[in-house]
Amino acid sequence: MSMPILFPKRNVVYAIAVFILSIFVFAFLYLAVGMPIYSMIDTILATVSLDDNAQMVVSFIKYVFLLLGIIFIVGMIAWFYTYVKKRREVTYPEY
Numbered sequence: 001m002s003m004p005i006l007f008p009k010r011n012v013v014y015a016i017a018v019f020i021l022s023i024f025v026f027a028f029l030y031l032a033v034g035m036p037i038y039s040m041i042d043t044i045l046a047t048v049s050l051d052d053n054a055q056m057v058v059s060f061i062k063y064v065f066l067l068l069g070i071i072f073i074v075g076m077i078a079w080f081y082t083y084v085k086k087r088r089e090v091t092y093p094e095y
Contacts, residue, residue, distance in 0.1 A: 015083045019076055026072050038065060 041062055050058065 011086075012084055015080050019080050022076060023073065026069070030069060034065065034068070038062070041065075 041058065045055075045058060
């Protein structure tokens with residue numbers, strides 16, 4: 001009776017592939033969709049006068065949007081770490 005492999009190579013390869021692919025997809029979508037939205041926010045702020053509270057909310061949304069890439073990468077690193085460390089019993093032969 002052999003011990004089950006708790007760190008299969010296929011899970012690590014899958015996690016790396018998903019991590020890299022999702023970063024590329026996010027970067028594409030961020031540049032294709034996000035930058036026009038960001039410029040639209042700047043145009044609206046330049047043409048409309050807002051009170052201090054509304055101006056602060058719009059600035060907060062703008063900065064969160066700018067930091068969205070870092071937030072996404074930190075989330076993907078957390079997903080990668082938990083996915084790879086999750087214990088699974090291998091039901092297929094390892095090659």
